[in-house]
Amino acid sequence: AQKITQTQPGMFVQEKEAVTLDCTYDTSDQSYGLFWYKQPSSGEMIFLIYQGSYDEQNATEGRYSLNFQKARKSANLVISASQLGDSAMYFCAIANQAGTALIFGKGTTLSVSS
Amino acid sequence: DTAVSQTPKYLVTQMGNDKSIKCEQNLGHDTMYWYKQDSKKFLKIMFSYNNKELIINETVPNRFSPKSPDKAHLNLHINSLELGDSAVYFCASSQGFRASGNTIYFGEGSWLTVV
Numbered sequence: 001a002q003k004i005t006q007t008q009p010g011m012f013v014q015e016k017e018a019v020t021l022d023c024t025y026d027t028s029d030q031s032y033g034l035f036w037y038k039q040p041s042s043g044e045m046i047f048l049i050y051q052g053s054y055d056e057q058n059a060t061e062g063r064y065s066l067n068f069q070k071a072r073k074s075a076n077l078v079i080s081a082s083q084l085g086d087s088a089m090y091f092c093a094i095a096n097q098a099g100t101a102l103i104f105g106k107g108t109t110l111s112v113s114s
Numbered sequence: 115d116t117a118v119s120q121t122p123k124y125l126v127t128q129m130g131n132d133k134s135i136k137c138e139q140n141l142g143h144d145t146m147y148w149y150k151q152d153s154k155k156f157l158k159i160m161f162s163y164n165n166k167e168l169i170i171n172e173t174v175p176n177r178f179s180p181k182s183p184d185k186a187h188l189n190l191h192i193n194s195l196e197l198g199d200s201a202v203y204f205c206a207s208s209q210g211f212r213a214s215g216n217t218i219y220f221g222e223g224s225w226l227t228v229v
Contacts, residue, residue, distance in 0.1 A: 033215050035217070035218070037220075039155075043202065043222065043223045043225070044220065044221075044222045044223060045157075045204060045206075045220035045223070046220075047217050047218070047219060047220075050215075050217060052215060089155060091157065095212070096159070098170075099211075099212040100162055100169050100170050100211050100212070101147060101159035101162055101170055102159070102218055103159075104156070104157040104158075106154075106155070106156060107155050
């Protein structure tokens with residue numbers, strides 16, 4: 001069965017620094033997709049970035065990039081030049097075995113200080 | 115324009131009551147979902163519908179009943195509310211029902227508190 005593991009309950013970083021949020025996954029599928037979402041304190045879930053298992057390049061979206069290492073089954077989110085507004089909970093997710101819904105990790109709380 | 119909107123945003127109700135949460139998406143998506151986020155922030159799929167047809171019905175008590183009158187709407191009705199139902203309920207939608215490659219967009223969440 002699909003599984004997502006986020007081992008960092010909390011991360012702390014200073015403004016303008018880069019930070020890496022870890023995500024490892026387990027799947028028996030050859031084709032799969034990995035997602036990252038941000039949940040600020042206001043509660044909404046914001047889609048950040050997607051990585052397909054057959055994508056040749058690591059995904060990037062503005063200051064967000066994925067360090068995708070297929071052999072290690074990891075899909076770490078890298079946030080460059082952190083901003084105060086990046087303080088939030090971050091969730092990694094993978095589609096379930098039927099491909100009909102996302103399975104989420106437990107999340108990592110990121111705190112950015114000035 | 116809010117892409118996925120759900121109402122109410124906050125709901126405080128007594129045990130035993132029946133309540134509904136409404137959800138609408140204006141993205142033209144075929145698939146809609148209900149997710150539950152518990153007090154530890156753990157998110158879990160409850161239901162999904164594709165073009166008004168039920169695709170997923172996870173292990174959810176029968177007191178929870180989704181209804182999709184059309185593909186733009188997916189409402190959640192909860193009977194005989196219990197304290198353990200207190201959570202944030204997220205509606206979401208995606209273009210197709212194959213989650214890999216189809217980004218799921220979430221509403222702002224409905225905070226349900228049962229007292």
